[in-house]
Amino acid sequence: MTTAVDEQVWVPVCDYAALEPESGVAALLPGGTQVALFRTGDGAVHALSNLDPFSGAMVLARGIVGDRDGVPVVASPMHKQAFDLRTGQCLDDDRVRVTTHAARVVDGWVEVAVT
């Protein structure tokens, strides 16, 4: 089911309708990688590593989605650090950034890129 585009492999994950606005879900990629998929209120889809780097727990998908000064963020459910949904940058500690994945919607399906 995978397709190669510019060295990226797009993995179809789920029906776009399975994502609720301003919410996240966890997805399991081939090889065991966990991503947190978010749909923001404007319809955009973002994919971050599900691993909360501060606690070592796979929980970012269960954080609250919102914005900080207009930056779309998810707040870790463990200790509330906020991460930029677009870049993975932690807004509370500039030394910390979580891995991001490109994400897109094709024919109503959400796809995540793995490199």
Add this chain to the structure above:
Amino acid sequence: MTRTLVVVGHGMVGHRLVQALRDRDSSGVWRVVVLGEEPRAAYDRVALSSYADSWDATRLALDGGHNDDLVELRLGDPVTAIDRTARTVTTASGRRQSYDALVLATGSRPFVPPVPGHDLPGCFTYRTIEDLDAIRAAAGAAAGDGVVVGGGLLGLEAANLLRRLGLRTRVVELAPRLMPLQVDEGGGAVLRRLVERLDLSVHCGVSTRAVESAVDGLRVVLSDGTELAAGLVVFSAGVRPRDELARACGLAVGERGGVLVDLACRTSDERVYAVGEVAAVEGRCYGLVGPGYAMAEVVADRLLGGSATFPGADTATKLKLLGVDVASFGDAHAVTEGALEVVHNDPVSGCYKKLVVSDNPRDAGTLLGGVLVGDASSYATLRTLVGRTLPTDPGSLIAPAGATGATGSGVGVDALPADAQVCSCNAVTKSRIQEAIVVDGCADVPAIKACTRAGTACGSCVPMLRQLLSSCGVEQSTALCEHFPQSRAELFEIVRATGVRTFGELVARHGRGRGCDICKPVVASVLASLGTGHVLQGDQVSLQDTNDRFLANMQRNGTYSVVPRIPGGEITPDRLLVIAEVARDFGLYTKITGGQRIDLFGATVDQLPAIWRRLVDAGFESGHAYGKALRTVKSCVGSTWCRYGVQDSVGLAIELELRYRGLRSPHKVKAAVSGCARECAEARNKDFGIIATEEGWNLYVGGNGGFRPRHADLLVSDVDKETLVRLVDRFLMFYVRTADRLQRTSTWIEAMEGGLDHLRDVVVEDSLGIAADLEAAMAEHVANYADEWRGVLEDPEKLARFTSFVNAPGVPDPSISFRAERGQRVPVLLPVPGVPGAGEVAEVKR
């Protein structure tokens, strides 16, 4: 070498002296022997009248002084003689004790006018716990009339006690007005009117000629011939220093009594000091605890070689008597030559204010003193201005709010000099508070209280603490977060009034942006408090913190713990078996909680519904351990089983837990019910705690364990169950509506303007007229309660969210693993990848 200090008398000042000395004497120079006459250790005699709130003497206990090898307390054995040559004292039991230094802290005795019959049975004084016990016992036997001889501060407190004990009460005062020492004629007149509204009769300007036996009790005969029937008589006509020991051993005494001391509090014998009410500092005795404490500090310093001197005393007083504010400070009677009086007198509203100022044309008047009756809100500011030039004309300082465009308190804290005492109870200056804010980083009133102790006693300076915070540039913004300029309480009212039921609409109409992890859970909580259905319905699911979203408590490896409700901590063996079987079958770590229930750890998101199914089928429901909501109502076993119990605490705890279960609130709410005064349920560290009495229930509020422990305060005593439930309904709903986000009841009350008194006014007296509304809101909550776990199990759409992976719903999270410890499973934590200092990171504060 250790020397011996003997302290004669263990009242408040004797106690403070011992504390002050032990705090400073780190090398243990002094061994202290305290010889007390009373059968009990020092207690808070200033708060003696509050003993009648609970009849529980332990509530008057003073802090400290326990388990100190260098302090020996011998009670119930008064000193009868002092031998200054041999440097010994002898007690009533014949015991002799030598001393290197001696401190007389024998206090005062009530003055009983030597009228015929003053010692008849049925005549009492008002100074000790034993006095109050005796009055209470006699009042029970002699219902009807009570007479208090003396209309000063203590006389009015005694009158209030008789009134509370159900007696028709009359006050007889020799002076032409009540509280003649503190208030002037105008203030006395207003005070009298306010007091008479409370069904107390007042006879001023007459003396007591005799107390006589009558057929059905006593008869008090006044100098004008009036005869008052009395079941009992309380004499409260001032005090006299207990200087007899000093007289007998030849120490100098003051002209009007009291042991004569210099500014070092030293008597005519350099080894002997006197402190407190028995001391006549340069001839003058002080009947207030503040000056007594100052003397204790002086003597502690002197004993350790210091050179402290008595700084003079502020005799300013402010009190609330029978619900009436009375304050007096400085030269209240305008005895300074050329003093001018500026008066605002409003007998209709029951408010009298007078400022005494110097007649100096150049500085427009230095404040010399004042009297406030009916409204003493400006006391804290005004008394700190005594001796200073007023910042504005005195008339505007006491004008009613709004009359001059000025605020009620007249003068801002900015006008105060740096060394002004903002908190006079604990002698905290304006500059110390500013330092706490600027240097120590105190950002709110509770922080200032914890740091400086300012505002922790009478609380009258709390509004000034707030002003100081803002004048120091500490943003006292009540905005919830960057998305809502409103406070939580304001948002609550908006949601309640407008009927807006989605976050999207609320933030669009009343806020900005998309929301965040602060405002979203608050709005979800407000919606839940208003009873808008299941917490996971509609857009609410995306507002919930993970605990509320999964109706379980997230643990450090991302799994959850499950706590079924066990109301009151009562559980049958069969139900215990159900929990045990569920825990075993799902491999859950099992632990008994502090709230008398059982926590099951290690459930993954996808396991939660299966666990709930088993529990719900067996009759369990959610315990809301995950919510900012009522948690548990803990109980002791109570009168059903306990030999000491006086009420059914388990039954009440279950009833209350079932009544308030599921109530969403600004923070978690914990409660407990104890079946007797032994308090085995630890109700006084709960948000609301109930302790059984012989007559009913005492309700305490605002207790806390945790980070900042605080004992709950007594709200009402001896109420029946119906009244109790009504008051808890009001208390909880008032809290739900008005507290800030994550503000426990303890800090809510501490930060409240007017504190506990205001809370009592609102909840018990219904001063805001909202009690019926609060009760109705609670009735609606009770009627609409539904178990949240069952709500998920019965709704496929909600159920579908409880999966590990959106693309692999049946696959367990491979990152979660366990190891065994003491026979149970505990989480194996993943290494934390490349985060500097991780593991030390606590919650990020914003």
